[in-house]
Amino acid sequence: MVKIGIFDSGIGGLSILREIAKLRLGIEMFYFADSLNNPYGQKDDSFVIARCEFIVETLEAKGANLIVVACNTATAIAIDHLREKYPHLVFVGVEPYINVINQRPELKTRRGVVLATPLTGNSKRFKALKERLDPNNLLDVFTPIHLAKLIEDNFFNKSHAFEFDVKKELLGLSNDYDYLILGCTHYPLIKPQLLSFLKGEMISPCPMVAMRVKNLLLGKFGMTEGDASATNFAFYQSGVSSDFKTLNIDEVFI
Ligand code: DGL
Numbered sequence: 001m002v003k004i005g006i007f008d009s010g011i012g013g014l015s016i017l018r019e020i021a022k023l024r025l026g027i028e029m030f031y032f033a034d035s036l037n038n039p040y041g042q043k044d045d046s047f048v049i050a051r052c053e054f055i056v057e058t059l060e061a062k063g064a065n066l067i068v069v070a071c072n073t074a075t076a077i078a079i080d081h082l083r084e085k086y087p088h089l090v091f092v093g094v095e096p097y098i099n100v101i102n103q104r105p106e107l108k109t110r111r112g113v114v115l116a117t118p119l120t121g122n123s124k125r126f127k128a129l130k131e132r133l134d135p136n137n138l139l140d141v142f143t144p145i146h147l148a149k150l151i152e153d154n155f156f157n158k159s160h161a162f163e164f165d166v167k168k169e170l171l172g173l174s175n176d177y178d179y180l181i182l183g184c185t186h187y188p189l190i191k192p193q194l195l196s197f198l199k200g201e202m203i204s205p206c207p208m209v210a211m212r213v214k215n216l217l218l219g220k221f222g223m224t225e226g227d228a229s230a231t232n233f234a235f236y237q238s239g240v241s242s243d244f245k246t247l248n249i250d251e252v253f254i
Contacts, residue, residue, distance in 0.1 A: 009041075067091050
């Protein structure tokens with residue numbers, strides 16, 4: 001069975017794993033949540049790169065040769081380096097889906113904002129991407145400081161103050177946007193909460209990343225399409241688990 005590795009600075013990349021699981025590819029998925037070191041958005045580049053190398057080597061040792069960098073921050077900081085250092089592995093990254101304004105031109109006459117972590121928003125890669133895909137600067141950018149960490153800490157056990165704290169993180173974000181581009185993989189995990197007080201359309205790149213994985217598996221990896229279920233995955237969380245353990249996706253996303 002084909003094995004793939006997925007990682008994030010924490011549980012955010014589960015938003016991509018969930019989309020891959022929906023495609024019922026019948027693959028084995030190993031997910032590494034680096035929760036002990038979350039958020040990457042407040043670390044320096046060399047720390048993030050060192051963690052990415054360690055995680056990639058851990059996932060490779062599990063037999064994965066396609067690795068999804070399911071974190072915008074890690075993609076912005078480390079994916080070029082990973083591709084260079086591990087040329088025998090295939091990497092799929094995730095970036096804020098700015099290109100949606102070119103793929104859906106009707107959005108250009110509406111108000112949009114990219115939500116991202118401060119490290120992603122300030123990265124050279126993000127700035128170059130935005131300049132290339134949004135040369136007329138139609139999109140605003142909003143970078144809540146603690147939102148990813150808040151989602152991280154409340155994913156398995158939500159505190160009573162969670163929704164209040166989320167609102168606090170988004171103070172200063174106007175509610176006039178027609179659409180919001182979710183530029184951090186943690187954010188789609190709280191889409192229902194976001195929709196309870198923001199009226200814009202939430203746009204996430206996660207389904208497209210999952211399709212990219214599928215196309216690579218069918219192409220480069222010679223997999224044949226089948227109708228297999230993939231409801232289980234192996235999950236490791238630094239600072240919490242001592243090894244990968246099997247989780248059922250329907251139990252994680254109740
Ligand atoms: N899920 C990560 C991302 O997409 C969270 C960022 C962080 O750890 O700062 O960027």
